[in-house]
Amino acid sequence: MRTYTALMLHLRPMDAGAFARFLARAVPEYAAEKVRSGQWSPEEAQARSEREFQDLLPQGPDTPDNILYTLHDPHEDADVGVLWYALQRTPHATTAFIYEVEVFEAYRRRGYATQAFTRLEADAAARALYEKLGYHATNINMRKELRQPG
Known part of the structure; x- marks a missing residue:
């Protein structure tokens, strides 16, 4: 296997x-x-x-308030899925409503969904903070290298 x-x-x-x-x-x-x-x-x-x-x-x-991403793995040089969430605002909080997290069938069971959810949380929190401070996105690039155990 x-x-x-x-x-x-x-x-x-x-x-x-x-x-x-x-x-x-x-x-x-x-x-x-x-x-x-x-x-x-x-x-x-x-x-x-x-x-x-x-x-x-x-x-x-x-x-507005809808964030749509293509999930891309540079090692595979492939788009491996999609992520779509919307920011929903109330006077007391901003929440992220997830419409779609999909890892394409050929790429499933490799940890992409876990990474997508982790990235979603960080992205949504950062967006809420930046927007609260008056910033708006012009370009977004994200990268995180993970160390393999052992």
Whole structure:
């Protein structure tokens, strides 16, 4: 059995091309989930799914308070998944609502999801602090090297 260790994971902000690929996969998957759960009929599912994504992300990857990343492993030189969360603000707190964390099937069980959640927490906390102080993002690059045990 081969063992994989994800040494680092980069969060790359989705550009228009990555966003189009995300929608092409996510919209029909969400529609199928709703049909399987009995919430939507097969006839209406695709259109309803498209509408919900449009309502949630009217400006695509530039929709305010929605953060969409491609998960990228530079060792594999591959995009290994996606992360989408939204910042939800109240007068007392800012929280992160996770819409999607997906590691593509070929890259599962290598530690990417764990790293994605760790990065999400750090990213959301930093964003909330920076925005509270009046900063706004222009570019984001993140990297963390992990030491292997032993």
